[in-house]
Amino acid sequence: MSAPVGRPDVTSLAVGDVIGTRTIPVDRARLVRYAGASGDFNPIHWNDGVASDVGLPGVIAHGMFTMGAAVTLVAEWAADPGAIVDYQTRFSRPVPVPARGETQIEVVGTVGSIDLDTQTVRIDLTVTHDGARVLGKSQVRVAL
Amino acid sequence: MTSVSVNLDFVGREYPANAPYSVGREKIREFAAATGSTHPAHHDVVTARGLGYPDVIAPATFAVIVAQRAEAQYIEDPSAGIDFSRVVHADERFTHLRPIAAGDELVTVLTVVSITQRSGLSMITTRCDINALGASVPDDDETAAPTSSDDAAGLELVSTVVSTLAVRGERL
Numbered sequence: 001m002s003a004p005v006g007r008p009d010v011t012s013l014a015v016g017d018v019i020g021t022r023t024i025p026v027d028r029a030r031l032v033r034y035a036g037a038s039g040d041f042n043p044i045h046w047n048d049g050v051a052s053d054v055g056l057p058g059v060i061a062h063g064m065f066t067m068g069a070a071v072t073l074v075a076e077w078a079a080d081p082g083a084i085v086d087y088q089t090r091f092s093r094p095v096p097v098p099a100r101g102e103t104q105i106e107v108v109g110t111v112g113s114i115d116l117d118t119q120t121v122r123i124d125l126t127v128t129h130d131g132a133r134v135l136g137k138s139q140v141r142v143a144l
Numbered sequence: 145m146t147s148v149s150v151n152l153d154f155v156g157r158e159y160p161a162n163a164p165y166s167v168g169r170e171k172i173r174e175f176a177a178a179t180g181s182t183h184p185a186h187h188d189v190v191t192a193r194g195l196g197y198p199d200v201i202a203p204a205t206f207a208v209i210v211a212q213r214a215e216a217q218y219i220e221d222p223s224a225g226i227d228f229s230r231v232v233h234a235d236e237r238f239t240h241l242r243p244i245a246a247g248d249e250l251v252t253v254l255t256v257v258s259i260t261q262r263s264g265l266s267m268i269t270t271r272c273d274i275n276a277l278g279a280s281v282p283d284d285d286e287t288a289a290p291t292s293s294d295d296a297a298g299l300e301l302v303s304t305v306v307s308t309l310a311v312r313g314e315r316l
Binding site for chain 2: 082094
């Protein structure tokens with residue numbers, strides 16, 4: 001099978017290239033929707049009372065929501081979400097989500113390394129909220 | 145003083161595969177929509193097949209649904225000593241041998257890899273090995289109970305999910 005249309009050419013990439021950026025809006029409705037879709041009903045993601053009782057600043061986004069939303073940048077760049085063979089991250093800081101209105105998560109994807117033998121690249125995601133990193137060591141391996 | 149009550153005896157414990165998880169097309173679409181995964185391979189069967197997949201494929205983090213179901217066997221066991229409201233994710237890694245697709249029947253083996261405690265935090269690392277039942281299993285066997293042994297006919301390792309949870313102590 002030939003490469004899907006729009007698949008990046010591994011030989012034309014260089015370490016440090018920015019593959020794209022994305023702003024992800026997050027509000028409480030988004031968290032409720034993610035809770036339902038994922039089955040993660042931990043009340044710290046929808047109940048202010050429970051969140052503050054356990055010492056959080058308020059309701060926080062599911063780390064797994066942030067991880068899942070951030071990688072969409074790579075899935076679209078690769079022109080095939082199935083090209084993602086490995087994805088890891090560290091949840092370094094919570095994303096508080098206000099009861100009203102929305103907040104934003106910013107994502108920048110950069111080429112971290114290139115392996116021409118296996119035709120794979122590592123994309124490093126910089127994921128921030130309010131200027132501070134919320135995901136650390138966020139790395140996506142893509143088979144191109 | 146912080147009291148840490150997570151039970152260290154669970155390290156090394158393996159939970160064999162239990163009921164299979166049936167990956168549904170609409171569930172993939174729902175999860176993709178919730179995470180803003182707009183690529184048509186998650187939504188449109190024709191596009192997915194055009195890319196060489198049997199059906200719509202799951203986003204890279206969809207396996208968390210299956211992994212968290214398996215982890216619940218451990219986390220919800222009262223003798224494990226884990227207060228779920230004090231749990232936050234510390235890190236997560238997905239390794240995919242192939243994308244999960246609609247129609248997959250997934251069985252998961254959970255292993256409690258390690259538990260470390262420091263300064264009022266318990267760090268629990270688990271691994272879920274997610275296997276698809278069956279490509280080579282005949283139709284009349286499709287209701288056969290899964291077994292935990294890897295040599296059972298038609299078990300294909302699809303994804304591995306390694307999670308580390310941080311459980312904060314009773315006092316912050």
